Amino acid sequence: MALTVSQVARLAKVSVRALHHYDELGLLCPSGRSEAGYRLYTQADLERLQQVLFFRELAFPLEEIRRILNDSRFDLRAALLMQRQLLSERASRLDALRHAVDSALDALDQGKTMDGEKMFEAFGDFDPSKYEAEVNERWGDTEAYKESARRTSRYKKEDWSTLKAEGDQLMKALAEHLGAGHAPTEPEVLALAEAHRQYISKWFYPCSYVIHRGLGEMYVSDSRFTENIDSVKPGLSAYLRDAFVANAERNGVES
Amino acid sequence: MALTVSQVARLAKVSVRALHHYDELGLLCPSGRSEAGYRLYTQADLERLQQVLFFRELAFPLEEIRRILNDSRFDLRAALLMQRQLLSERASRLDALRHAVDSALDALDQGKTMDGEKMFEAFGDFDPSKYEAEVNERWGDTEAYKESARRTSRYKKEDWSTLKAEGDQLMKALAEHLGAGHAPTEPEVLALAEAHRQYISKWFYPCSYVIHRGLGEMYVSDSRFTENIDSVKPGLSAYLRDAFVANAERNGVES
DNA sequence: CTAAGGCCTCACGTCGCGTGAGGGTCAACC
DNA sequence: GGTTGACCCTCACGCGACGTGAGGCCTTAG
Incomplete structure (x- = not known):
């Protein structure tokens, strides 16, 4: 079931040279080699390649794709x-x-x-x-x-349990500030926003201020998120976004 | 009214270096220079820059953009x-x-x-x-x-009216079939779809079946078109798309 | 046994700039 | 008039993601 370079190239519609390149970078190393030194790709390699191509399509630098995919x-x-x-x-x-x-x-x-x-x-x-x-x-x-x-x-049925509990706590705390009428720019709210950023960084992926701000935008613009978040407290998603934006700004990221 | 590099750069949100680069390539040469050799851009230069950026955004190689824009x-x-x-x-x-x-x-x-x-x-x-x-x-x-x-x-202004009339006629004919309850797959409707494809090919650009199908998709997904078309008859845009798809399929283009 | 095609590893080329280096220019303020 | 600082110039090298040979080994069909 092992595939050669050209077979993989045809399947995934990338050039053979590109596969060589990914091998050189350690981005996608074939799990095997034939006796003659031919690259041999497995099914798992194909899956990784798909991930690589997803991110590549989104214009991620290859080095960063490697970091992301290798990150435990x-x-x-x-x-x-x-x-x-x-x-x-x-x-x-x-x-x-x-x-x-x-x-x-x-x-x-x-x-x-x-x-x-x-x-x-x-x-x-x-x-x-x-x-x-x-x-x-x-x-x-x-x-x-x-x-x-x-x-x-x-999604709701799925068990993100540990992770979800931690996130829920942050949400609840933020919802309380919203209920109390505190502006999203107040220091305590900003601290929670920052805590949320680090929560994301810890559990999901390195989350820069810029990305965090983008996440906030997604909370209000993607109804799947909005519904979920606003079910904690109406208007919370927008409140989160404002807090994330303010937190990013306070940390030197201009909008 | 002449602008310096950095002013143009700010306006168009490109780097100064990029403007230098475009100058080197002969892609966008400022129409003037100051006594000290400073690049001076006119309004016309800005317009050309905008065209350059459009094509660049669409991932055209700069050399090709130059060819296109220089083409008389x-x-x-x-x-x-x-x-x-x-x-x-x-x-x-x-x-x-x-x-x-x-x-x-x-x-x-x-x-x-x-x-x-x-x-x-x-x-x-x-x-x-x-x-x-x-x-x-x-x-x-x-x-x-x-x-x-x-x-x-x-063609100039007068021709646009001819062109528009021809298009309107096709629309009207198709709207009548829609009103009569004819399915978009019926031969006469397909013939009109094909006529529309050739109309586009004739007046605008070689319109392949694939592109024609894409055009149909645009008719329903772009409100600017949808409104315009549906003002002839409600539901016409979707009807057109279906007809274009069917016509493409009948001509060997799989969906 | 030979020819065709697939595979290997260098290694240099390309494209669209980014990023200094080294140096002139211009307007403003002392 | 001198200085400062922002802006401008022209080289010229660097980089990322490959493309494109060159030169040579491997494998299979005739």
Whole structure:
């Protein structure tokens, strides 16, 4: 059942050279070699390759992919959820570009010229509220939404028990601050936000401030998360996002 | 009104080095220099830069962008329409990836493993050489392109009305079939779908069945199109998509 | 036994910049 | 007038993810 380079290359539609390259980097070393020194890939190697390609598609540097996949704390589910988020971000970027093309076409139709600032709007950073609207629009009541809703219910049944308990405690503490009317910028709230960041780092993956902020955006924009979080206390997801953003800013990450 | 490098860089959110690079390549040479040799960019330069960035965003090699933009046959409208198409192709690619992530999550939930062939399905649809071939088919120096480009560049305002009339007629005919309750798979409807494909090929760009199908998807997923089309008759956009898909299938393109 | 095709390991080339190095320019303030 | 600091210039080397030979061994079909 061992496959040669070219067979794997055909299956996964990557070049043989790329497989060599991944071997050199220690990113994907075939588990075996033939007597003549030919690379021999197993099923497990294929699975790893798939992971590599997922991350590569998302434009992760190979070195980082190696780190992620070799990390013993690597959590496949968390990684996949992350990938979902990254895909969303890319999709909204595409949307922004499409709008830009549309504006250009409109301008063209009306014989107008676009002024300097407007011209490059699409390439800039996106307005999160606009982003939220777009995501909600896309997730409307499509088939994909139902699918995701079905899965959300399944998630709840799963046993993340230890991990979940720790997370729940943080949520509860944050929900109390929300209930007490404390602003998300207050020191105690920021401390909890930071604790949450480290919780993620500890259990899932190294979570930078930037990523944490992105996570907060996902909490409000991905209904699977929003529903889950707001069931603790309505408005909590938005509150979390604000706290994460503030915490990132306090630690020198500009928005 | 002349801008310096750093001003342009801030506006367009590219690095100064990148602007230098584009200058070196002859991709975007500032129209002026100060006495001290400083690069000075005009409004026209900004417009060209925007075009450059559009194509760059779509992962065109810089050298090719230069060819395209320097091409005297370059038609802005055609380019923008094409960019829309490329964007929607990319969007569906993202969608495929998202489905792949979802499948992986599902498999994980059920403790299953994905088999070798299925594992790479999401990556499979997108054969890069095929993609390049398609792009070259549209932008390369092929006879077909030259012809269509010559045609496109010739028409001005009056021609757009002819063009629009022709399109409207197709829409009206298709709307009538929808109103009469004809299935999108019926021969007469398929014939109209095919006519529409050739209409696009004639006026805009060589429109393969795959691209035509993509166009149909865009009609339902892009509200700008959906609204416009459904204003002729509610549900028409979805009807068009179904007809385009069926027409593609009948012509040997698997979905 | 030979030819074709697949495999190996160097090793240099490419593309789109990033990142200094080394040095002139410009506006403002002392 | 001098100094400071932000901005500009031109080399020129570095990097990541491979592409693309070159030169040579392995294996199978005729």
